[in-house]
Amino acid sequence: MADTRSMAERIEELRKRKAHNEAGGGEKRLEKQRASGKKTARERIADLVDGETFEEIGLFAENRTTLFGMAEADMPADGVVTGTGSVLGRPVHIASQDFTVAGGSAGEMHSTKVANTLSAALTAGTPFIFINDSGGARVQEGIDSLSGYGKVFYQNVRLSGAVPQISIIAGPCAGGAAYSPALTDFIIQTRKAQMFITGPNVIKSVTGEDVTGEELGGPDAHMQRSGNIHFIADDDEQAVLIAKKLLSFLPNNNLEEPERLEGFDDVAYDNEMADIVPTDAKKAYDVRDVIARLVDNGDFLEIQSGFAPTIVIGLARITGRTVGIVANQAKVMSGVLDINSSDKAAYFVQFCDAFNIPIVTLVDVPGFMPGTEQEYGGIIRHGAKMLYAYSEATVPLVTVVLRKAYGGAYLAMAAKDLGADRVLAWPTAEIAVMGAEGAANVVFRREIEAAENPEAKRAEMVDAYQQAFNTPYVAGARGLVDRVIEPGETRAAVANALEVLANKSKATPAKKHGVLPF
Known part of the structure; x- marks a missing residue:
């Protein structure tokens, strides 16, 4: 039967659908996210981009899984916000996981959106920024979830060395999800975030080791011990500021050079x-x-x-x-x-x-x-x-x-x-x-040993080597x-x-x- 609705009615439907999906997991979950000290997926993007420049792509994406109750599941935008925006006047591609929707879990369409955004960044020659806040793979989707991860990893590698990639770890990032940030150029981790391949419970059951999530995958562990991250941010706002600062030094892609700023020509002799x-x-x-x-x-x-x-x-x-x-x-x-x-x-x-x-x-x-x-x-x-x-x-x-x-x-x-x-x-x-002291011990060993005053001779030879070579x-x-x-x-x-x-x-x-x- 033909749809006889007017244009005004169709526009009204569009607006309702957009409002529903843009609300993510709903007001209660959004407030819970904020109460935990974290911003929402769209708030993080709003902080990152210039003004109202963000254009969302894939707002109406839906999962295709019907097993384990997924047919009735309401997952707006499939738990990730993707699109383009302007940062410091320059175009970027962005993906921001929405923890209020199924814990930001990555399923087939979720990861496909991220992979498509990565590919679009490569085509357009713009930097890519990925804000991670996810409970991990969507188990209900089985192999489709794993396949989605693979698509993202593949695109991360394609972009490597072609356009800058920045990851912000703003929440949990566990299991296979941790490999996408590891394939990017820079990782910024907030104090509210943890990142690891296997969590404390799994480690306890397999190896018997007792370790907390913070000790295992907190920002200090990754900065001081593993070297997996490049910056620590106190909160989401600081993470965004660090990302902006980074971008200010970088070109859009490998075919360009970084912008040169004017007004810094002073090269006077520095007495200090x-x-x-x-x-x-x-x-x-x-x-x-x-x-x-x-x-x-x-x-x-x-x-x-x-x-x-x-x-x-x-x-x-x-x-x-x-x-x-x-x-x-x-x-x-x-x-x-x-x-x-x-x-x-x-x-x-x-x-x-x-x-x-x-x-x-x-x-x-x-x-x-x-x-x-x-x-x-x-x-x-x-x-x-x-x-x-x-x-x-x-x-x-x-x-x-x-x-x-x-x-x-x-x-x-x-x-x-x-x-x-x-x-x-x-x-x-x-x-x-090598240093003069070590070199003198090697080169002049016999002379030093044969001298009446070995220490004085050694000092003499150190000085001689210093003057000759160092x-x-x-x-x-x-x-x-x-x-x-x-x-x-x-x-x-x-x-x-x-x-x-x-x-x-x-x-x-x-x-x-x-x-x-x-």
């Missing part, structure tokens, strides 16, 4: 820079103090600040140009490279290279961490990741040797031989196979250091190098892809 780094290589300092004086307005977005603290990574600008900073942290174990710090740096170098972000490397490294724990843990292959990442990079690489640069760790910190385009060194730079001038004579500069000249020298290298082009061998040392 020389006071930060002690001339005594045994004395500590905070390399973030150097970074603050190097970058525009001291504005540095540190990434993974609580993980692998012997190295510092993050995004900043120098004369308005986005740069990635990699720096040894001398105040933590003298800035030594270990398994975790190698992984941390290698990941960041690859990310910057994928999105046309020049890399500035600040070097003060005594070497790779010795010990059986590191050797058995695979420091060789983990350290090789840094060698690989820098060698593969095609973006401008500017290296500044502040103080120590010893052994293989010197090479791993973007040495000239690994492709650095410009290597600058302070007068305090010590570039050698300076920037030997490396400069070999062409491995381009310029020896005063600390106060650092910002100007780095800015000039970045300007000269702005149109860098590096030919790479024809191949499908390299194989990162795992």
Whole structure:
């Protein structure tokens, strides 16, 4: 029978359906979500986008499962809000799971919507932001739920290196769902969220271990121990602010360059820079103090600040140009490279290279961490990741040797031989196979042992080796250091190098892809 309703009646029906679906799980569940200290799926999107720019896609999606009471289930938008919006004036694609609808559980249509949004982001060349708040796979949908996860993972990988992907963990994220954030570029986790593959109850039943959800998958566990996340946010609002800050440094996609800001051209001599780094290589300092004086307005977005603290990574600008900073942290174990710090740096170098972000490397490294724990843990292959990442990079690489640069760790910190385009060194730079004290023990062992006063002889030989090799001038004579500069000249020298290298082009061998040392 023909539908004889008027246009006004049809519009009224549309508005009712939209209002029902936009209400998610209903007012009671929405209030329960807010009472728990979390925002709703649509409130999070409203905080993220500019004004009223969000356009929802897939509002009327429904699950197709009829088993286990699913035929009568009312699940507006199938528990996830997807669409497009503008953030800081730039288009983005967004997916936000709705915990008020079936606990945000991921079924076939739920995951299909997310996968379609990912694919659309790749087609349009826009960043993708996924706000996670889900109880996990929708068990009632069986294999269809698992298949949905697979679709999302596949699209995450397709987008990798093509458009930036940011995950916000704003609630539970368990089981297979945790792998989608792990495949994105950055993970921001709130204090209200937990993320793990198997929960405390399963671990207790299988291994006998007693652990709380917070100890297992809380933000501190992931920041300090697993290294799975990049930022901790106190709440949903701060998570959104971090995401916006991140986006401000990034291009829309790998075919573009980050926006360059105007008005940051001051590169005057900095009289205070020389006071930060002690001339005594045994004395500590905070390399973030150097970074603050190097970058525009001291504005540095540190990434993974609580993980692998012997190295510092993050995004900043120098004369308005986005740069990635990699720096040894001398105040933590003298800035030594270990398994975790190698992984941390290698990941960041690859990310910057994928999105046309020049890399500035600040070097003060005594070497790779010795010990059986590191050797058995695979420091060789983990350290090789840094060698690989820098060698593969095609973006401008500017290296500044502040103080120590010893052994293989010197090479791993973007040495000239690994492709650095410009290597600058302070007068305090010590570039050698090892420190003078260790080298003297090896090279002059016989002379020291035969001396009437071994300690005095040893001190003499240490000084001789120091003068002969542990300076920037030997490396400069070999062409491995381009310029020896005063600390106060650092910002100007780095800015000039970045300007000269702005149109860098590096030919790479024809191949499908390299194989990162795992």
